[in-house]
Amino acid sequence: MLRGISSDRYINLLKKLPFRSIDMNQTEIERSTILIVDDTPESIDVLVEALERVGFRLIVAQCADEVFERISNVRPDIILLDILMPGTDGFGVCRRLKADEDTKDIPVLFMTALSDTSDKVRGFELGAADYITKPFQHEEVLARIKAHLTIRKLQQELNDALVRRTKRQMEELRRNIITSLPHEFYTPLNGIFGFANIIVETHDSMSKESIVEYVRFIYESAERLHRTIQNYLTYAEIEIIASNPEQMKKCQDGTMSNPKAQIEYIAKENAARAKRMSDLVIESGAAPVFTIPISESYFHKLMQELIENAFKFSEAGTKVHIRTAIQDDMFRIYISDKGRGMNAEQIAEVGAYMQFERRIYEQQGTGLGLIIAKRIAEIHKGRLTVESGGKNHGVRYIVEFPVNFQDYEDDGIIKV
Incomplete structure (x- = not known):
């Protein structure tokens, strides 16, 4: 958000923004409705004259009650709100607007002659998008209004795109x-x-x-x-x-130590089941004693899904490589295979019930394994990343968790 800078610099910065020009076309201007809220007729007249000349549709309110009466009839695209008004002031109006699901996304630009930084901070904390300082400079007012209308339009376009994508994903899920x-x-x-x-x-x-x-x-x-x-x-x-949130915290309060031993056990178990012990390579260097924020049962499930996938989707005679390391206070597990691989689109669409190229490969399972592993990592402050060079170039899974180091005294008592 561009705040607290001179109007000339503000306008110059806006003109350099990487998205669409702030010079809205006339159709966009004429479709935009601005609600002006001010108890001073002189201020209203100045704004009405400047904004009507450009082509904006205008609504005027002179007190808090009129604001909500106007909004109940016509939903504005942006609100210019005076702070100092009798009765409920601009801060109170803004608080009520942002608390309402139907109006919380309407940009509010405070109009004020106040120079106190604390008042501006208070406005931003309440959800204001910007400030316009009195006495008004027409070019600055227009620049700020156009900028925030453009931002709102881009946000709406993004939201629409996300809704369409979600619908596609839900249809794919179904x-x-x-x-x-x-x-x-x-x-x-x-x-x-x-x-x-x-x-x-x-x-x-x-x-x-x-x-x-x-x-x-x-x-x-x-x-x-x-x-x-x-x-x-x-x-x-x-x-x-x-x-x-309570269950999330309870999960994250759980800890396990010596995860490398469990990784080795699960890896050897899967290699033996696949009759590929000679294909398994494990690298695990020495490390200080540490714990990670996950229970043994969830960690076992996460590792089981990933290591089983590595063997299932690679050919016998190719290596499944597992390496662990502590880097930047994170415990990282790298699991790599030389199997069929995944393209960028498939990695981006990893989700529940998704199986790739099922018609080509005989594949058992619902495709839940990867998403289960991913979600287990996420709810335990961790992360799962999937990398691949593309089809037939194998897959690398990277699992990471924050570590909690423990020092041992000579007498064996743990000092946390």
């Missing part, structure tokens, strides 16, 4: 849920029912080896179904926590 849920629930259920039915009906003629094989298929299907249900429950739990 489509992915409709597509993935039946598949993710019914496929393992069909496996369970199908193989169980075969065993029930033909067990007399089946070999022991065949029965064991079918039971293994049933177990794997049940495990997949259980994993899907757990992921949905975990995702719902995380979103509930994220919307509740």
Whole structure:
């Protein structure tokens, strides 16, 4: 916000702004409504004459009650508000405007002859966009009005764009849920029912080896179904926590020490399951004793999702590299693979129920893994970054958490 500078410098700065010119076209001017609030007829006359000549639509109010009466009939695009008025002053009017959901985004420009900095600070704290100093300089008044109308228009355009993007994302979410849920629930259920039915009906003629094989298929299907249900429950739990400040704080109050040991355990477990122990590379240098603000269960879930992805989406014989480091008081975990990779658009759209190129790759799971990992990091003061050189160039996950160092005395007592 441009405040507290001379009018000439203000106008020159406005003309150098990187967005659209402050010289609004005539159509934009004629569509803009300004509410002037002042109890002094002389001040009103000066502003009306200057602004009508340019083409703005004007509304006038001389006290607080008239302000809200006018606004109930016509919603202004900007308000010029005098501070010193009988009854409720400009500060009181501004406070009420900013407390109302329907009027809080209307820019308020205070008009005042006051030179006291504390009064200006008070106005800004109440949500004022700017000040216009009396006696008025027409060029300055027009420049400030045009600047804030332009900013408001840009904000509205940005909000509209965000709404459109949100609608597209929600539609994509709905489509992915409709597509993935039946598949993710019914496929393992069909496996369970199908193989169980075969065993029930033909067990007399089946070999022991065949029965064991079918039971293994049933177990794997049940495990997949259980994993899907757990992921949905975990995702719902995380979103509930994220919307509740008290639960967020409780989560962040939890700590775990020696995260490197758990990373190594999870990495080796996944490598063994994928029969790729020779592909696993772990680098973990010596470090002082420290803790990070996350419980062991959430940390395990986060690491499990990322390391499992690294093995799942890379070929046997290619390395999965895991490195940990403490940098700038942050504990960082780097997990890299040489798999299919992701393009910039896919990384930007990482979200719940999103699976990329499912028609090309046989892929189990709802796509919740990455978003669960991302949200777990975020609600514990951390961050997950996804990097990739593009298709077939692998993925690198970077997880970071703030560290709390602990010094040990010679007698073994922890000094925090």
